[in-house]
Amino acid sequence: MAFSVVMPALEMAQETGKLLAWRKKEGDRVSKGEPLLEIETDKAVVEVEAPADGILAGIKASEGSDIPVGQTIAWIVAPGETPPAATEIAAPAARAGSHAKPEPSPTPVAVVSTSQSSAKISPKARRLAKELGIDLTNVRGSGPGGEILASDIQAAAAVSPASAAAATSGQIEKPTSFGSIMAERTTHSWTTVPHFFVTREIDATDLNAYRSGNNKDSSQPRITHTDLLVALVSRVLLKHPRLNASWSADGIHLHDHVHMGVAIAVKDGVVAAVIHNAHTASLPEIAAQRHELAERARTAKLRPNDIADATFTISNLGMYKVDQFSAIITPPQAAILAVGAIADRVVAVEGKPAVRPMMTLTISCDHRVADGARAAQFLSDVAGALQQPATFLG
Secondary structure (H helix, E strand, O other): OEEEOOOOOOOOOOOOEEEEEEOOOOOOOOOOOOOOEEEEEOOOOEEEEOOOOEEEEOOOOOOOOEEEEEEEEEEEEEEOOOOOOOOOOOOOOOOOOOOOEEEEEEOOEEEEOOOOOOEEOHHHHHHHHHHHHOHHHHOOOHHHHEOOOHHHHHHHHHOOOHHHHHHHOOOOOOOHHHHHHHHHHHHHHHHHHHHEEEEEEEHHHHHHHHHHHHHOOOOOOOOOOOHHHHHHHHHOOOOOOOOOOOEEOOEEOOOOOOEEEEEEEEEEEEEEEEEOOOOOHHHHHHHHHHHHHHHHHHHHEEEEEOOOOOOEEEEHHHOOOOOOOOOOOOOOOOOEEEEEEOOEEEEEEEEEEEEEEEEEEEEEOOOOOOOHHHHHHHHHHHHHHHHHHHHHHH
16 A cells, blocks of 8 residues: 655644655655654754655655655655655645644635736745735746745845845845744734734742752753743743643634743744643653754754654743843744843842842733733742742752
8 A cells, every 4th residue: 555755734834834854765665653754844954754664665755855844755665666656635734743634725816917827826935925915927937837835936036126235235045934924924923913012021039949859860950041941931931821822713712731932042033832731741741842843953853753743832042141032932832931141230129138049020912812910920920930940840
């Protein structure tokens, strides 16, 4: 029996993925679960594993191609078996890490023009063309059947008159596909999600002491402040379902679990790797998972499940000596927590000046899901947890 290898969808809004590299070549024997290819999406570079044991055959996509999600790009067959002639499946693959039924493939929208009456364009490319002011009649599609993809719009924007004029007064650094899509997604979030921000300073004395105490045992994974934040914030979120929620056309989806996204800097931007069920994981388990995810992110070896299904995100820039900042929400999540550096400051303690290690937290919230009072109460509970970590973590 032949098994199809398809371009996976890691989120509902994803339309295409870029094939970066095949790990195997035509005719190679593969084992289920071993890395088969690398793809680039709007979130990260990820490894896709072989869905079955067999022989890789019928490769239909070359490295560097932008491929619609759900499209069959190769087959895994039994020795001597011929791959099916079909090159596409009827619906895109289900989102990695989910058990939902496959969603119908987006129907391409026809673009009627004097020069390209038969051209097609994906909804994502159409939106991007409108934002960048690109005339679709001058764009040649590189997708199946001449379909215009987002990458075609980005290429057209790079050679537009505005770009040419800018080139005369300096250098133009063309972003990678990952960088371009990240820019598009953050712009879309900032312009469509009604952000508001709440900030609070927290005394980190007890947090530092708890971390130092847990790092005395060299046989255990080294605990970072980010690990403590993941453990404590995920437990606090269980009391604040509106902050651990997703906005959708059907309403507000309140999650009964916490899949914590942790922002990690990579070469071309930032990727949010996910620690699943962080609310039930122990501190050593969180530390081990975060370390593994960070290593895979920096070596471009993330797996689809590593970046799937986050319900909340923490972005910590403390290691860069940033005092405080505000982060952009990753839809459909309802909030993201920005964490600044821990630094000694003079504060009032029982009416007298004292020096304490202080940390500034800023939560960005979707005002359609939460309000200022909910955000303030959440930060108050986070402050209590960070100032009494042993009470929450033992």
